[in-house]
Amino acid sequence: MSADQPVTVEVGLGDRAYDILIGPGLLARAGADISRRLPGTRAAVVTDENVAAAHLDTLRAGLERGSIQPAIITMPPGEKTKSFAHLEEVVDGVLAAKLERGDVVIAFGGGVIGDLTGFAAGIVRRGMNFVQIPTSLLAQVDSSVGGKTGINSPRGKNLVGVFHQPKLVLADTGVLDTLPIREFRAGYAELAKYGLIDRPDFFAWLEANWEKVFSGGEERAEAIAEACRAKADVVARDEFETGDRALLNLGHTFGHALEAATQYDGARLVHGEGVAIGMALAHRFSSRLNLASPDDAARVEAHLRDVGLPWRMADIPGDLPDADALLGFITQDKKVSRGALTFILTRGIGQSFIAKDVPASEVLSFLKDNHPASRKAG
């Protein structure tokens, strides 16, 4: 693998198909890759202060080589940027740059920047061209595929947005070397998720090779590519999330509830960590319902622990709301039909499925038994 030969994953969505390029050195050649697909385009780059400080000069030089001199729109870092106020700011910045529908809005940052920017690109002039340059591992494996964009509402996460597919994704694996280890781990949780959904061999490969994924090199790009392929397979089957795509929510129901319960405070819990704990809980809960072996739950917990991820509620610093309140966050997020919830459960590693009839009472008692406070209270 070299900068000249990134791995290419094609996301097959008919007339909305696009390529994901994965490998080191992609920022430096971004202008050429974009201009080849969108000749003569003008551009705005939306980024955050941290990414701008670390990488914007490199990207600017790379775009310049394709004769693209972008307007730059810089947001504060953090989940709170996924708000109506910041959406309006990005929209205004794109309009101020006088870009047309055929011009391109580039998201340059992590998942927050990708979701916010994709949403803005989807609504300015009712839909502009969109290119993603994800700079976190989480964004490279998660936001690269699927076309979901959005912001949070005070009533819940990602409740407002559009489906808007990018024209191109550039996943520069070299950029990940500058990520804080905690962020890298959080992204790794989402990457491992694809093994747990339906690729048991990939999960086993990760158990054997995770240290090389962390240290960089070919294994890193290959792991990202495999996760993107896995997600692209699911999304191609169900672009607008009316069925199978719900499998991608493995770990997310518990995870979102924990994120809401910690007020989206990244100091306590970032999204990927919520997903890690959520995946472990989904396996443990499946075992409790006699759907899966407790050995599989233990294997998931052990791998998350090995790589340094939180895997249980007790790993979240600070106090959590009680189990009833956590269930409240889950039901706000979900369709509740006669007291039954839809969850992604599993029959074992790589055997997840959509369960539409999970009794809320079972979830509540599971949450109570696994709540950190339960060890003190009884």
Added chain:
Amino acid sequence: MSADQPVTVEVGLGDRAYDILIGPGLLARAGADISRRLPGTRAAVVTDENVAAAHLDTLRAGLERGSIQPAIITMPPGEKTKSFAHLEEVVDGVLAAKLERGDVVIAFGGGVIGDLTGFAAGIVRRGMNFVQIPTSLLAQVDSSVGGKTGINSPRGKNLVGVFHQPKLVLADTGVLDTLPIREFRAGYAELAKYGLIDRPDFFAWLEANWEKVFSGGEERAEAIAEACRAKADVVARDEFETGDRALLNLGHTFGHALEAATQYDGARLVHGEGVAIGMALAHRFSSRLNLASPDDAARVEAHLRDVGLPWRMADIPGDLPDADALLGFITQDKKVSRGALTFILTRGIGQSFIAKDVPASEVLSFLKDNHPASRKAG
């Protein structure tokens, strides 16, 4: 024509096809018509204070007959409601009502409510079901077909939005009896536009029958249906406005500039009036460019004058910015390529076309010569 047998216009957009029902008495049977298409749905109705005062009780009773008890979200009337702040308010109201993706958001009002509500329906949970119950003539002929939704930006009108098709449109022609005559006329301008675009026989029919359209009865419903059919034909050819659909902008380039120039102040100029003046200007400008006969421009002006619509800039109360400033509003709205603008021009009644190479200098001198101030200054 009776309440039992509305005219039905089918908008053929593949798996997004839907019906427009047109006729008197549709509010009273709204619940049945909606439930037949969306069984078991829950609903939120978005409306404005004026429409709510006049018609909400009737609609509520009509929905109740279909066992629909909607949440009600009431906005202030007027173009200024098409803002980010009100969008956020509607989104929050829909989420507060705990509606799911399969539930329905109903727009009950004029074009402002339709555009704002459709946008909200398009982004809450990345797209909910949407039903339109337009209560102005303008909204019945314009917003009923096309799926365009959106809000205004301080940088221009309708610059932010999505394409989101309704599942059903109920155009109750009886409701129009309570419209102020000025609003009815403004909608009539948009209706007459379809004759001017490509249906010369329809324009001639309107010249002969406009008084019956204004007074109600079968001609009113038939005129609305014909306008919807005309628009549906264009939209089916070009759903996402990459080509022919631009014809629908006849009169809108000048019209939008005049709306912007009057700060969207409805006391001075409402949208349909801007379109009326814009259509007259487009014909007069086409004549000046030797594309169309001056007789056709005079015929358009005469018909607009007959029905009581403004047809020239001098009909707008108060001072207008000068011609240079008006051109500035046009170029903000349009793609400017080497000093050339895209305009909808015409070769005569019902023979409009997309002109991509209109010199900005020609537009400017035309605006100068037709500016009310020019009579004093020059």
